[in-house]
Amino acid sequence: MYEKLNISAEPPAPAEQQAALRALLAAVQPDLNGVVEAFIRQFYDELLKQTRFSRVLKLLSETEFSRLRSNQERHLRSLFVGSSEASVRVARHVGRVHALIGLDASWLVEAYGLYTRLLIGHFAAWVEPSERAALLRYFITRLQDELQWQIEGHEDIVRQFDAALVRIDAAILTAHTLSDLLRAVLGALENIEGVLAGTIGRPDAAGVVQFEHAFGSRFKSLYLDRIDSGEAAFTTVRGDAAEGLGVSGRAWRSREVQYTASYACDPAILPWKDVADELGVRSAVSIPILDASGQPIALMDLYSSYPGFFTSSTRRVFVEHLQKVLGLAFARYAHSPSGVVPYARRQFYVDLLDHSGLQMRYQPVVNLKTGRPEKFEALARLQRRDGGELIAPGEFLPVLGAHDMWRLFSLGLEQALHARQRWAQQGVDLDVSVNMPPVALSDPRYVERVEQLLRSHALDPRRLTLELLESSDLDISERRDALLARFRATGVRLAEDDLGSGYSSLLRLDSFPFDEVKIDQGLLGGLGKAPRRALDFIQHLTRLAHDLGSTVVVEGLESAGLVEAAIILQADAGQGYGLARPMPADAVVDWVHGFHLTINRDHPRTALGIYAAHLLWEQRLAYMTPWPDALPLAARAATALHHYIEVEGLEGGPLHLAYQRLISALSEGLETPAFARAQQDMRRQLDLLVRAELGQ
Incomplete structure (x- = not known):
């Protein structure tokens, strides 16, 4: 009958009744200890009979279970001294702890129902009948x-869990890099009470998990x-070692979420037991x-x-939601570098950046019409504290987050403008270019920094080029358009870096007002296997950029042949080891005084150069198809190839014979089978010539 009482619905007791109740609570204190211990024992015996409660309780070690019973005894005694603000704080804390150990709210209600029933039955037989009703009314x-x-x-x-999910879902929509996204996800989880630590990692070639974010x-x-x-x-993902039997190794091998519900009860955590005890880790999920x-x-x-x-x-x-959204996020950033970078190394790079480790190197961009350098591109490097070898951007760029990228740009731009200023004072007044990540069109700090440094260096804005790096995830919004207009208003030149490295770069070329485009050096990597295809692609991209009003820089000119081919294919400028390697700022002035590129478009001296010249000759032939009488003129126009054969002493060789057959077949017309065969043979010979030049 006591279970149906609802004292909260009744009016407050008069003051004399409250005083009598306080006296009654005080009177039972001397006999309380034995009763409390017996009640708590009975309460937990009843809980352990129910499967879902016993499953949670059995996760506790003996020490933890003993502590829980002691806390419960203290809590029960506190009920005999009246409520206070402290009572509210303690109860709310207990509720949080119940949530933290995995008890659903419905379990909490059920447990309190059991607690109430046992309390009524236990204490009803303990106090005098005259006092029983008042005491029970109070307890209920x-x-x-x-x-x-x-x-x-x-x-x-x-x-807290709901707020974390909101932050995680927002990060997936707004993060510009995988590194930023993973930091945001871990940051959201870090704010949940009870989550002690978290990591994201991948196994290396030996199967050892390298923790990349934490x-x-x-x-x-x-x-x-x-x-x-x-x-x-x-930690390893291999199943033949003790370090691979924990949740991480099991999760990797099974491809399913794995849990360690209690470190006190799981022998698989033995390799990490000491550090887990030191940290206070009690459970984990992988x-x-x-x-x-x-x-x-x-x-x-x-x-x-x-x-x-x-x-x-x-x-x-x-946890299942986390798994799904992270899988989608990794797929979104599938184009990102996938090498495993341990957490300690990531921190090493960021520490270098934060402690004056950034050292810019400068590579010339040479005008392919005049043969003179026209500007220098500032390239970021990190200098180790021991003065060892410089760290290339391919190592550290993929691990930098949004703030780190901003720092890199800000510091790099400042160094580059200081260097240009020093060169001008020494009589070498050249332009400078600096790489800029696509996030700059979503983050106003970038344009603000450009405006600030242009003012402080009193620099003509047209002397600075900002190269927008390739990204398939470029922000498309009114904010982007506004920031792009603001960059334009500064007067700096804008360049698209790595044209041809992806479909998105072609889309940007069509939609962005670039002053300059740089053809991706990766296109030149196919020269050995398909020279004509690579050269043809470069020529078409060059023509496309010119038609859109942009100047063209070909990157990756690693040899004299590549330089010559870029010249003949009518690129405006070139950059690469075949012209000069990146150099310290102090070496620029002497290099400029000692450099001049000799250009002879009519008489190529390399296999790649002659192939590029032959490509242009074939295209001119196509224009002459409607006028067969002009074909003899076209034959005489093939002087570049004839001159190369003479200079290189190749008369009578396969290339010379192929050339003679081609010129002979030309007189029969471009549509004849004889000309098609001669043309294919000529291309095969040029392919062989290029491969020999490249050492393949």
């Missing part, structure tokens, strides 16, 4: 309040920083991030200071 009211406060505490944790300062110092020195056990075909590509590991933290039904839904 107090327990209802306690349940409400605990549910409020429980909901605090639920709201949160939790103590976790980093007590575990991650000790791995390389051997003071802490590494989430394999899968690609479109279901293969694991990375692992997210999360650690909690509470047993059972990740194993409730609602928490498992959260």
Whole structure:
């Protein structure tokens, strides 16, 4: 009958009744200890008979279970001294703890129902009948309040998980790099009470997991920083080692989320037990991030200071959501470099950037009409503190987040403008260019920094070129258009870097008002296998850029042959090791005084140059198809190839014979089978010539 009482619906008791109740609570204190201990024992015996409660309780070590019973005894005694603000705080804390160990709110209500029933039965036989009603009325009211406060505490944790999901979903929509996204995801998880630490990593070639992103300062110092020195056990995905039997190894091999519900009860955590005890880790989950075909590509590991933290039904839904969105995110950034970079190395790069480690190197861009350098591109390098070899951007750029990229641009631009100023003072007044990430068209700090440095250096804006790096994820919005207009208003030149490296670069060429485009050096990598195709592609991109009003710079000119081919294919400028390697700022002036490129478009001296000249000759032939009488003139126009054969002493050789057959077949017309055969033979001979020049 007591279960149906609802004291909260009744008016407050008169003051004399409240005083009598306080006296009654005080009177039972001397006999309380024995009764409390017997009640708590009975309460937990009843809980352990129910499967879902016993599953959670059995996650606790003996020490933890003993501590829980002691806390429960203290809590029960507190009910005998009346409620206060402290009671509310304690109850809310208890509710949060119940949420943190994986108890759903419905379980909390059920447990309180059991608690109430047992309390009524236990204490009804303990006090005098005359006092029983008042005491029970008090307890029922107090327990209802306690349940409400605990549910409020429980909901605090639920709201933290909801807020984390909102932040994660927003990051997926707005992050510009995979590194930024992963940092944002871990940052959202770090704000959840009970989540002690988290990592994202991938196994290297030996199967050892390299942690690339992490949160939790103590976790980093007590575990991650000790791995390389051997003071802490590494983690592997191999199943033939003890270090591969934990959640991470199991998750990678099974491709399914794996849980360690309690470090106190799982022997698989033995390699990490000491550091886990030191950190207070009580449970963990490892989430394999899968690609479109279901293969694991990375692992997210999360650690909690509470047993059972990740194993409730609602928490498992959260974990599954994380797995799905991270899989989609990795797919979105599939074009990003995929090499494994350990957490410690990432921090090493960022520390160098933050402590004067950025050292710009300068590579000339040479005008292919005059043969003189027209500007220098500033290229970022990181200098090790021991003065060792410089670190190339291919190593550190993929690991930098949005703030780091901003710092890199800001510091690099400042160095480049200082260097240009020093060169001008020494009589070498050349332009300078600096790379700029696509996020600059979403982040106003970039244009603000450009405006600031242009003012402080009193520089004609046209002397500075900003090269927009390739990205398939360029922001398309009114904000982008506004920032692009603001960059335009500064007066600087804008260049598209790596034209031809992806479909998005061609789209940008059509939609952005670039002053200059740089043809991707990756296109030249196919010269050995298909020389004509690579040269043809370069020529068509050059023509496309010229038609859109942009000047063209060909990157990757690593040899004299490539330089000559770029000249003949009518590129405006070139850049690459065949002209000069990147150099320190102090070496620029002497290099400029000692350099001049000799240009002879009519008489190429290299195999690539003659192939490019022959390509242009073939295109001129196509224009003459409607006028057969002009074909003899075309034959005489093939003097570049004839001159090359004479100069190189190739008379009578396969190339010379192919040339003679081609000229002879020309007189029969361009549509004849004889000319088609001669043309194919000529191309084969030129392919062989180029491969021989390239040493292939």
